[in-house]
Amino acid sequence: MRVSGIFGLHDVPLRIDREGISLSVERTAGGLLYKRACMDEEVEDILLSSDSKILINPVEPVNKPKELTPHFLIEFERSVFIEPSARRTVFVKFPVEIGVFVHGKKDFQILDVLTLNKQKFTLYGDVISGVICKYWKSEVYSTIPDTNPVYEGVMELNITNTTARWVEITKAVFAAYGMKIYYSDDMVAMRANMRIVSKKVAEIDFVNSPLEKGMKRSLELYTSRLRQIPVIATKFLMDEGI
Amino acid sequence: MILDTIVYGDLTTLNLLWIAVCLIIAVLIAKVVAINIKRSLKDRMDRDRLEIITKVVYYTIIIIAVLLALPALGIHPSSLLVAGGVVGIVIGFASQSIVGNLISGIFLMFERPIKIGDQLRVDDISGFVEDIHIVSTIVRTYNGLYVRIPNEKVFTGIITNYVANIARRFEYVVGIRYSDDADLAIKIIEDLIDEQPLALKNPSPQVFVDNLGDNSVNLHVRIWAPATEWYNLKMELLWEIKKALEENGIEIAFPQRVVWFADELRKREVRDAESES
Numbered sequence: 001m002r003v004s005g006i007f008g009l010h011d012v013p014l015r016i017d018r019e020g021i022s023l024s025v026e027r028t029a030g031g032l033l034y035k036r037a038c039m040d041e042e043v044e045d046i047l048l049s050s051d052s053k054i055l056i057n058p059v060e061p062v063n064k065p066k067e068l069t070p071h072f073l074i075e076f077e078r079s080v081f082i083e084p085s086a087r088r089t090v091f092v093k094f095p096v097e098i099g100v101f102v103h104g105k106k107d108f109q110i111l112d113v114l115t116l117n118k119q120k121f122t123l124y125g126d127v128i129s130g131v132i133c134k135y136w137k138s139e140v141y142s143t144i145p146d147t148n149p150v151y152e153g154v155m156e157l158n159i160t161n162t163t164a165r166w167v168e169i170t171k172a173v174f175a176a177y178g179m180k181i182y183y184s185d186d187m188v189a190m191r192a193n194m195r196i197v198s199k200k201v202a203e204i205d206f207v208n209s210p211l212e213k214g215m216k217r218s219l220e221l222y223t224s225r226l227r228q229i230p231v232i233a234t235k236f237l238m239d240e241g242i
Numbered sequence: 243m244i245l246d247t248i249v250y251g252d253l254t255t256l257n258l259l260w261i262a263v264c265l266i267i268a269v270l271i272a273k274v275v276a277i278n279i280k281r282s283l284k285d286r287m288d289r290d291r292l293e294i295i296t297k298v299v300y301y302t303i304i305i306i307a308v309l310l311a312l313p314a315l316g317i318h319p320s321s322l323l324v325a326g327g328v329v330g331i332v333i334g335f336a337s338q339s340i341v342g343n344l345i346s347g348i349f350l351m352f353e354r355p356i357k358i359g360d361q362l363r364v365d366d367i368s369g370f371v372e373d374i375h376i377v378s379t380i381v382r383t384y385n386g387l388y389v390r391i392p393n394e395k396v397f398t399g400i401i402t403n404y405v406a407n408i409a410r411r412f413e414y415v416v417g418i419r420y421s422d423d424a425d426l427a428i429k430i431i432e433d434l435i436d437e438q439p440l441a442l443k444n445p446s447p448q449v450f451v452d453n454l455g456d457n458s459v460n461l462h463v464r465i466w467a468p469a470t471e472w473y474n475l476k477m478e479l480l481w482e483i484k485k486a487l488e489e490n491g492i493e494i495a496f497p498q499r500v501v502w503f504a505d506e507l508r509k510r511e512v513r514d515a516e517s518e519s
Contacts, residue, residue, distance in 0.1 A: 065439050068468055120436075121468065122443035127407040132468050135443045 006150060007183050008216075009103065010054045019150045020116055023100070025054055036100070038114045045111055052104035054111075057218040058153060058188045059099035060176040062134045063113040070176040070222060071236065073124055073133035074155070076140050080169045082161045082196070090159065091145060092138040092172075093152045095119075096188050101219060108219055116151050124173050125240030133173055144187075144211070153181070153188030156211055161196045169196070169242050176222040178206045178234030182215035189215065202242045205235040251316045261311050268307030276300045290357040293373065339394065343377040346397035350374060356396075361404040364396050405469040409442060412465060412476045416483060417458030422492040424451050424459050430486050431463055440475045442466040458495030 006016060012032055014025040022037040025047075032047035034054075062072050074092050082088055095117035101108045122135035139145075144154055161167050172194055182189050189211035196202045210217075245256040276296045283292055312318065351374065356362050360371045362381070369383035379396045381389045404410070418427050428449045435441045435449070445466045452462035463483070467475045484494060 068440075068471070118437075119439040120443050121439055123409050123445060123466065127409045127445075130408055132408055132442075 005185075006098070007057050007185070008055070010056065012052065012054060014054055016056075019148075021098075021114065021150070023056075034100075034102075034111055036112055036114060039116060041114070043112050047102055047111075049102070049104050052102050055101040055103050055108060055219060057099060057101075057216075058096050058149075058181050058183050059113060059218065059221050060179045060181070061095045061097045061115070061136070061153075062176045063097050063099075063221065064115045065119050068121065069132040069134060071124065071131050071133040072174045072176060073122055073135055073171055074174075075122075075135065075137045075171045076169065077137060078140060080140055080159070082159055082167050082169065084161060084164045084166060087158065087160045090157050091141040091143065092155045092157060093136075093141075093145060093147060094138065094155050094190070095136050096149065096151060096153050098150070099219070099221060110221060113221075124171075124238075130240060131173075147187060149183065149186065149188045153190065154211065156189065156191040156207075157194055158192070158207075159194045159196065163196060163198060165199060167196050167199055167242070169194075169202075171242065172202075172204060173236050173238050174204055174206075175234060175236040178236075179220060179222065180206045180208045181218035181220055182210040183218055184212065184215045187212065187215070196242065200239070200241050202238045203235055204238065253314075253316055257314060261314050264311060265307055268304060272300045272303035272307075275303060288357075289359060290374075293358055294351060297376075339392070340377060342394040343392045346393035347374070347376045347378075350379070350393055350397055355401050355406075356403055360406065363402040363404070364391055364399045367391060408469055409445070409466050410469045410472050411445075412467065412472050414463040414480055414483070415452065416461045416463060416487070417455060417495045418461065418487065418492050419495045420459055422459070424461065426490065427461060427487055427492050430490055430492070431461065431483055434479070434482055434486055435463075435465055438475065438479060440467050440471045441479070442468070457497045 006018070006021070010025075012025045013027055014023070016023040020038060022035075024035045026033045026035070027050075028046075030046070031049050032052065034043070034045040034047060036043045060070075060072070062068075062070055072094070074094060076092065080090060095115060097113055097115045099110055100112040100114070102111050120135040122133055123130050124133045125131060144156075147154055157172060159169065172192075174192060179190060191207035191209060191211055192204055193207060194202050194204050245254065245259070247255045249255060249258060276299060279296050279299060280292060283295070350356070356371050356374070356379070358371050358373060361369070362371055364379075364381075367381055367383065367389055369381040369387075369389065372380040372382045372388075374380075375393075377393055379391045379393055381391060383389055416427070416431070418424065428451075431449045432447070435447045441447060442465075447466065448462070448464040450462055451459060453460050465475070465479070487494065
């Protein structure tokens with residue numbers, strides 16, 4: 001589905017009214033006024049700038065309703081069984097969270113994050129050693145599914161079974177610090193590798209390349225934090241079951 | 243000159259002043275280094291570890307400065323080793339509780355049952371851990387009071403750390419009338435929990451008829467939430483459950499008794515007899 005015009009760098013004044021999102025940046029006497037209404041939530045900010053631009057692009061889907069965890073879990077509607085020593089590619093959907101940044105004098109500042117999706121958290125592992133994850137349930141597709149990029153993105157998951165046994169996969173957990181999000185007018189996408197090292201353990205990391213030619217790289221929130229805290233792992237080790 | 247006055251041995255007042263100045267400079271250097279460590283590592287590690295690193299660096303600089311200053315005072319560190327045993331026994335007897343608190347503090351730092359920022363209860367004191375010093379732990383109670391707990395009490399007492407585990411469960415008992423549909427009530431509550439982002443999907447919530455009470459059918463609601471968020475969710479959800487049940491014609495039962503009056507019974511018997519005749 002094509003939703004042109006929402007993602008990208010916009011000049012001010014700006015007004016977007018579509019897909020349940022009402023967003024505007026108006027010039028005022030002192031600068032700019034940012035207003036947004038979406039899903040019964042309203043935000044209003046004053047920008048002390050006159051010549052800024054507004055960048056709207058998908059960000060890591062772990063910011064709403066509040067930043068509680070950098071981990072994101074996708075539960076599969078149906079279990080996936082992968083044969084021994086095999087490499088297969090599947091596609092799953094993930095919820096899109098939209099970041100609104102103000103851009104001026106070579107610097108970006110996040111203004112707002114919004115989403116049109118239902119939000120839920122879950123626990124991966126047990127209460128002592130597990131992690132809280134943002135939760136999403138998705139069907140597993142063999143080809144790229146059709147999505148509305150304002151609501152859902154597509155994750156290409158390259159699964160490698162390094163074991164000599166069949167392995168059942170019911171979920172995948174991702175670390176937001178490693179996410180590489182790409183977008184176009186038609187699609188929001190990420191690419192990830194899932195390396196199964198045993199029946200219960202897998203390692204997941206992201207691929208820094210677009211799913212399709214011509215897609216633009218998003219300005220992510222967690223990637224910029226990673227520059228400040230270089231010791232944080234961008235891979236996630238699923239050692240509490242897959 | 244006063245400065246040339248010999249205090250003891252070869253030590254003059256001037257030497258003492260120099261040593262004092264050197265120690266003050268060492269304290270200042272320790273403070274500057276500690277502040278800079280805090281500033282540069284603030285965004286890179288959690289507050290608890292940062293506090294420990296800062297304190298270790300701060301006290302190390304001061305201890306080194308004191309050890310360097312001792313020979314100037316005519317005291318050689320090697321002689322302290324001999325005297326240390328005797329002094330230790332004296333200090334041990336004289337300040338038993340302080341030493342107890344100090345050792346407890348060291349064990350608290352190693353065992354780490356609590357961290358700065360955790361929510362805990364020690365005996366009857368509950369609140370946020372503000373700081374863990376070498377002899378005491380500072381707690382800010384939920385109503386904003388400053389409480390200093392000696393480390394010995396913390397270490398030997400029963401510590402309940404509310405946020406040590408990543409998630410925790412809370413529960414409600416919802417009593418509905420016997421005339422209400424319990425299956426419908428369960429469905430309504432389950433849907434409400436499902437709508438709440440902070441009510442965890444896994445471990446899954448439980449809603450079930452727990453017991454048939456004197457005045458109500460008691461539904462037990464068990465919900466898991468992130469340890470840092472459970473209380474807000476608990477406060478928010480109960481009223482929403484009450485409102486949602488009432489919107490669907492299900493009411494929260496209140497204690498009631500059916501009272502039979504003997505006179506009324508007699509009247510009813512007379513009325514029945516009259517109607518028969």
